[in-house]
Amino acid sequence: MNKLAAVISAALLAAPSLASAQGIHVPPEQRALTRLLSQYNDREASAPNDIQRKKIEPEFRKAFCAKIPTGDVSGWIGSVNDIDDDAPNKGIRLMLEVSTNDLSSGAFGVELSLGNRYAYGVDEENTQPHSPTGIAVGSPLYDKVAMLRPGDTVVFSGAFIPYTSPEACYSNDTTYFALFRFSSIRKIGTNISF
Secondary structure, three states: OHHHHHHHHHHHHHHHHHHOOOOOOOHHHHHHHHHHHHHHHHHHHHHHHHHHHHHEEEEEEEEHHHHHOOEEEEEEEEEEEEEEEOOOOOEEEEEEOOOOOOOOOOOEEEEOOEOOOOOOOOOOOOOOOOOOOOOOOOOHHHHHHHOOOOOEEEEEEEEEEEEHHHHHOOOOOOEEEEEEEEEEEEEEEEOOOO
């Protein structure tokens, strides 16, 4: 019996992320994006033919772009996908996965991501003019973010950089969907499902 108790105790100690996942609150706007992506992935998968599938994609792009928040958001949850320095100034470039664990994957994407660098169809020509989004060396946020690694789960705040027009958003053909300026980030664990 002592051996069983030791195994259970070891398992509980080794999995603090699972225990802390219960207290995570994902903002409704963030969860709505995952639900929307799931709905359209499911619709595409059940379409009877390519004619119907081709009609679904423009509907998805419009609905998805309409749901991307404008302005500041706070309390969003993300998992670090990629972190590196940005030559030549060595500021931090950060990409987070923000899809929730109820995502059904399919033709329109297997994850939702955002970051402070241009990627996959998001560039200077389709975003409104803005100040740099990189996390600058010496900034208060730099020391916190510099300690993160892929798989870390964070709660963050900041602002989405708006597209120049709805059409500029529609042309972004991936769910690496938005350029983001981080204002705060706090690690809450590693590999937490949310």
